[in-house]
Amino acid sequence: MSGRAAVDRWRAAAEVLAEVRREPGITRVELARRLSLASGSATEITTRLRELGWVAESRAPATGRGRPTTALGPAPDGPCVVAVDLRYEGWRCAVTGLDGRPGPVRSGRYRRRDPDDVVAGLATVVGEMEAQAPGPVVAVGIAVAATVATGDPRPTDRVWLPSDPQLLTDAFDVPVSLGNDATLAGVAEVRTGAAVGAGTAVFVTVEVGIGGVLVVDGRPLAGARGASGEFGHLPFGDPDVVCACGARGCWGTGVGAGVFARLLGEPDADDPSGHALAVLERAGRDPDARAAAEDVASRLGRGAAGLVNAHDPDVLVIGGLGPAMRAAAPDAFGVAYGAGLMSMHREPGVPVRDAVHGPDAPLVGAAAVALDGATSAAGLATFDESRQSVS
Template identity: 55%
Template sequence: MATPRWHGALGVLAEMRRTPGVTRAAVAQRLGLSSGSATDITARLRELALLTETPAAATGRGRPTTVLGPHPDGPVVVAVDLRYEDWRCALAGLDGRPAVLEAAPHTSREPEQAVATIAAAVRRAHARLGDRVRAVAVAVAATVQDGRVVQASTLGWGRVDLTPLGLPGVPLRIDNDATLAGVAEARYGAGAGAGTALHVTVEVGVGGTLVVGGQPVRGATGAGGEFGHLPFGDHALRCPCGAKGCWDLTVDGRALARHLGEPPPSDPRTYALAVLGRTGHAARAAVDRAAGSLGTGIAGLVNALDPEVVTLGGLAAPLRTAANEAFTEAFTDGLMTFRRAAPPPLRTAALGDDAALHGAAATALDAVLTEESLTAWARLRGA
C-alpha cells in the first residue's frame, strides 16, 4: 500500500505513462479520484518536477482540464538498444517515449570495443543531465540469464559483461531485445489491452516473449523466450547457438540464401528485405518456404501458450504479407482443431524498429516509479 505521501501519486504517474497526452479529468475518472484530490495530487507532482500540466483543448462541456506530461526538469532514463548491426542510445521521460541521442553501426565485432563505445555514450548523457538520470536499461540481441548476457550467437559473442553500461548508484536493467519489444507491444502497442500477448519477431533469427499482465514470462533464470531455438527446423543444420534443428535457421535471411543457393549474407536482415522485393520464381519459392516455417512455428506457440493476441515484429509481418497464402496454410494446418474457428488475431507490431527501445525505457521506468525511488527524488529536490 502506498504511504500517505505517495497515495494516488503513483497511480497518476502510471496513467500519464500508460496514455501519453491523457487529461487530468480522465485520470481522475480512471482512478476514482475527486476533482479536488486530482488537483491536489498533480500540484504536488508539479512542485517535485515530476509532471507538467498544459491546458486541454476546450470541449464546450464541463470544467476546463489539463493535459499531463513529463516535467522538462524531471527524472529521465537512458535506454540502449544493442542490435546485430548497430546500437542506439536514447532518453525517455516519465511518459516512456524514447528520443535517440546517439546511434552508430558497430565499428568492431569485438564485444569489449562495442561495450566501451556505448558506455561512452551513456556517460555523455549522464554528464549532460546529472542526477536526473535515474535508471539505465539495455536491450540486447542476446540470451540474457539473471541479468547477464550468456550468449549472443548472431553477434558471435559468448558471455559478455554489460555492467560498464551502467552508472554509479543508478539501477541497471539488461534484457533480451525481443523480450523488451514484446513488453512494449503488450503495454502500448498492438497487444495493448490483452491480458496474455505473444510477441514473435524475426530479425537475425526468431525471438519473442509471452507477456502476461504486462510482464514477460522469463522462466527460472530469466532466459525464457528463446523461440528461435525451438527444434522446429532442419535437424541436419547446426545453429550458431550450438543446438541442431533451430527454428532460427528456417525463417530469416540465412534461410532465404540457403534456399536460393547463394552465399550466407553478412547482414541477413538487409538481405532478407532485398529477397522479399524480388519477383522471380526462385525468390518466390524461397519466401514461401520461409513463410511456411514461420506460420507453422507460430501455430505451435499458440497451441502451447494460448495467447489472446499475437503481435508480429521485425520481418515477421513483411514475410507473412509477401507469402500470405503459404503462411496462412501452414498456420492453420498447425493449429489444433478446436482453435481453428477462432484463432488469436495476428497483428503487425505497432512500434516498428523502436519497440525494443520502448521496452527498455519501460523496464527502466519500472525501477523509477516506486515509492523508494520517488522519495529519493524528492530528497534530491529538497522536499
C-alpha cells in the same frame, strides 16, 4: 536506498503517474475517480509530482457544470531515461521522457568488438546525452541482442556483446534495466503498438534468429533465469540440422535471415537481413526466390500456430523480417498457420498482426521498462531523496 516509510509515501503518486503514462491529458477529476482518491488527496499528490518535475498541469476543457479541473501530462523538461539498443554491429541511443517516445536517435558502430570497450564507449555516449537532455536522467534502459539470463549470462556466438548485467550496471550512476532486445520489442508492441489492449500477447520477431516474448497484462514473462522467449530454439525445424546453440532442429535454422542463401545455393551473405529482404522483394518475379519465400513463410506460419496453441494469446504480433516474409508469400503462411492451429483457435481465430514500431521497438521497450522502475514508489522516493541531498 530509500526506507520503507519513504517508499510508502510515494505509492499513490506512482499509481497516478502510471495513469498519466497510459493516458496523457487525463484530468485530475478522472484520476481521483479511477484511483478512489479524495479531491484533497488528488490535489496533494499531483502537486508533489509537479514539484518533483514529472508532470505539468493545464486547464482542462469545460464539459458542463461544476468546478473546472486540470489535465495532467508529462512535463517537457521533466525527468528522462536513456534507452539503448545494443546490436551485433553497433548501438542506438535515445532520450525518452515520461511519454515513452524516443527523441532523436544517435547511432554508431563499435570501435573494437570487446565487452569492456563497448561498455566504455557506451558510458561516454550516455554521458553526452545526459548533458543534453531536457531534464535529469534518472535511469538507463538497455536492450541487448543476446540471451540475458539473471546471474548466468549466456553470450551468443557474438561473445563480445556485454550480456553480463554487472558489467553494464556498474558503468552508470543511475539504475539500469537490462533485457533481451526481442523481449523489450514485445513490451513496446503491447504497451503502445500492435497489441495494445491485449491481456495476453505473443510477440515473435525474425532477424538472424528468432526471438520473442509472452506478455501478460503488459509485463513480459521472464522465466526462472530471465531467459524465456527463445522461440527460435523450439524444435520446429529439421532434426538433422544442428543449431549454433547446440540443439538439433531449432525453428530458427529454417526461418532466420541466413536461410535464404542456403535455399538458393548461394554463399553466406555478409548482411543476412539485407540479403533476405532482397530475396523477398524479387519473389514476385523470380521463381527461385518465390519458392524460397514460400518455404520460409510456411515454416513461419507453422511455428506461429504452435506458439498460439501453447500460449492461448489474444493476439500474435510478428516483427523484424516476419512481416516481409508473410507479405511475400501470404497464401503459404496462411495455409500453414491455419493447418497448425487447434480447432479451438480457428473460430473466431487468433489474429496475427504486423508489428508497428519497426527498428525502434527495442528502444521503446527499453525506455518503458526503465520508466517502470523510475516511476515506481521506490524510484520516486530515491529521486526525491537525491534532489533533497543536492539542494
